Amino acid sequence: MKTNKAIAFFKIFLILLVAAWFALFSASAGVLVKSEVLTEDQLVAKLGCTYFTGFGFTRKEHILSDFGPIGKAVCPRFIEFD
Numbered sequence: 001m002k003t004n005k006a007i008a009f010f011k012i013f014l015i016l017l018v019a020a021w022f023a024l025f026s027a028s029a030g031v032l033v034k035s036e037v038l039t040e041d042q043l044v045a046k047l048g049c050t051y052f053t054g055f056g057f058t059r060k061e062h063i064l065s066d067f068g069p070i071g072k073a074v075c076p077r078f079i080e081f082d
Helices: 002-027
Strands: 029-038 046-053 057-063 078-080
Touching: 002 029, 002 046, 029 057
Parallel strands: none
Antiparallel strands: 029 046, 029 078, 046 057
16 A cells, blocks of 8 residues: 555656756756855856756856845856846
C-alpha cells in the first residue's frame, strides 16, 4: 500500500517538475540558483548571479551596491530575458 502512494507521489512530483521546466523554457525566464560576491582584482565589487533557464544556466553580473540606482544589493530571484 505504501509503495502505491510513493509511486503516485513520485509521478505527481515528476509532472510538476516537467511543467516548471517547460514554463521556464517557453517564457524565456530564469530562476536564481546561486549568488556570490566577486571581488578578485577589481576596483568595484560585483555581484554574480547564476540562473537556471529552460536552455541551461546563465550568469549575470551586477555592480554591488547597498543603495542607489546603479547597483544591486541582492540578485533578483526571477529574471526575464529579452
